[in-house]
Amino acid sequence: MAFVYTEISKNKFKSILLLLFFIAFLMIFGFIIGEATASGGGIGGLGVAGIIAVVYGLIGYFFGSKIALATSGAKKIDRQNLPQIYNIVENLCIAAGLPTPEIYIIDSQALNAFATGRDPEHSAIALTRGIIEKLESRELEGVIAHELSHIGNYDIRLAMLVVALVGAITILSDVFLRFTIHGRGGGGRKDGRVQLALILIAIALTLVAPLVAVLIQLAISRKREYLADASGALLTRNPNALASALEKISGHSDLAAASKGTAHLFISNPLKKGFVSTWFATHPPIEARVRVLREMA
Numbered sequence: 001m002a003f004v005y006t007e008i009s010k011n012k013f014k015s016i017l018l019l020l021f022f023i024a025f026l027m028i029f030g031f032i033i034g035e036a037t038a039s040g041g042g043i044g045g046l047g048v049a050g051i052i053a054v055v056y057g058l059i060g061y062f063f064g065s066k067i068a069l070a071t072s073g074a075k076k077i078d079r080q081n082l083p084q085i086y087n088i089v090e091n092l093c094i095a096a097g098l099p100t101p102e103i104y105i106i107d108s109q110a111l112n113a114f115a116t117g118r119d120p121e122h123s124a125i126a127l128t129r130g131i132i133e134k135l136e137s138r139e140l141e142g143v144i145a146h147e148l149s150h151i152g153n154y155d156i157r158l159a160m161l162v163v164a165l166v167g168a169i170t171i172l173s174d175v176f177l178r179f180t181i182h183g184r185g186g187g188g189r190k191d192g193r194v195q196l197a198l199i200l201i202a203i204a205l206t207l208v209a210p211l212v213a214v215l216i217q218l219a220i221s222r223k224r225e226y227l228a229d230a231s232g233a234l235l236t237r238n239p240n241a242l243a244s245a246l247e248k249i250s251g252h253s254d255l256a257a258a259s260k261g262t263a264h265l266f267i268s269n270p271l272k273k274g275f276v277s278t279w280f281a282t283h284p285p286i287e288a289r290v291r292v293l294r295e296m297a
Contacts, residue, residue, distance in 0.1 A: 007230035007292065012153075015223040019158070022165050022216045026053065029169060029209055033176050036202035045172075052171050056164035064160050065116040065124060068265060072114075073257045074104035074126040081105075085132060088141050089125065092148055096235055101125050101151060106257065111135070111249040114265040115147040116156055123151045128255065135245055142232060142242030143249075146267055149231035155224045159264060162217050169213040173206045214280075221264040222284045229289055233296050243293035250286040 026049055034045020079086040085103060093100045101117065102124040109130035117123030125147045132140065150156055180203060233239035249268045258270035264282045271282075 005234075007296070008227060008234070011223045011227035011230065015158070015220050015227065018216055018220045018223065019162070022162065022213070022220070025209075025212065025216070026165055026169055029205055030172060032198065032202050032205060033172055036198040037176065037179060049168050049172055053164045053168040056167040057161060060160035060163055061118050061157075064163075065118065065122070065156075068114070068116045068262045069104055069124060069126060071257065071259060071262060072106055072126060072255070073108075074106050074124075076102055076104050078103075082132070084137075085127065085140075085144075088137075088144055089148070092141065092145055092235060096145075096148055096152055098148060098152055099123075101148075103127075105129060105132070106255070108255055108257065109133075110255045110270065111252040111268070112255050112258075112270050113143050113147055113267050114262070115150040116265055117151065118157055118160065119154070120151050123156060125151075130252070131249070135248060138238060138241040139245035139248065141236055142238065142245050143267060145232035145235040146228045146242060147232075149228040149235065150224070153224070153227060153231060155228065158220070158224065162220055166210075166213045166217050170210050173209050176202060176206050218264070218280060218282055221282055225267075225283050226289065226292065229293055230296070233293060239293040239296040243290045243297075246286050246290050246293070 027046055030045040030047075030049030031043075032045070034043065034048070037045070077085070082103075082105070089103055090100050098120050101115070101120075104124055104126040106112075106126055106128045108128045110128050111131045111134060113125065113127045113131055115123065115125045125144065127143075131143065135143065180199070229242060232242055236242070246268070253266070253268035253270055254272050255266070255270035258266065260271070263269060263271050266283075268286065269281065269283045
């Protein structure tokens with residue numbers, strides 16, 4: 001299983017690098033916006049960016065899981081409803097050293113699942129009825145181990161932080177464009193040519209920043225999916241079980257209740273696929289994930 005540990009370390013390192021780059025990008029963006037508007041200078045821009053990110057982060061931290069479960073139509077169950085599922089979750093949690101999360105069922109024949117929450121003590125996993133009925137016990141165990149790994153790796157909290165960063169950049173972009181359109185950008189602190197150059201740079205950044213933010217968000221999401229696959233395989237000691245589950249899930253994961261805001265949470269993209277570049281994919285290709293898992297066996 002040495003390859004599993006290598007995959008875990010590699011994907012943790014890459015996702016941390018992406019997150020640090022994201023935070024640096026937000027800080028640079030806020031600084032340039034502040035310098036261009038002269039409303040407190042670059043430090044003022046940094047402060048505004050930070051406040052927006054914190055507000056978004058707090059909303060996601062305390063209400064994100066409830067929103068994700070409600071919008072997906074998930075219903076909470078207990079041991080009496082589905083004892084088999086409850087036992088699998090409980091046994092895997094004991095093996096992983098995690099508290100048992102709340103368990104929810106989504107009444108859909110799609111094959112999908114997701115984890116949410118702010119930490120292991122306040123977490124939940126949701127499974128579609130289809131994935132429970134159509135997967136073998138060992139495959140279902142692999143899927144649940146994958147979702148528990150998202151909880152144990154704190155991916156659920158990282159996703160909230162990334163959404164906050166995307167929100168901060170989007171709001172900053174929108175506010176600066178509105179100020180510029182209405183002629184309220186700029187100021188008298190700097191030489192006119194310097195100020196004009198800063199405004200032009202800020203406008204260019206404002207136009208591309210939301211796109212860059214989304215691309216970084218999706219890149220982090222894909223790395224965390226690989227990490228959860230590897231961590232789940234380590235937990236069950238059966239990478240082939242999750243690989244087999246993913247092969248069955250592929251092409252059957254579309255979920256009507258899912259949205260763009262919750263798509264990154266699921267084990268497989270729940271949205272209808274179109275002709276979209278892989279740059280905009282919320283998940284790595286199923287084929288690539290299966291190949292990596294088969295190499296771990």
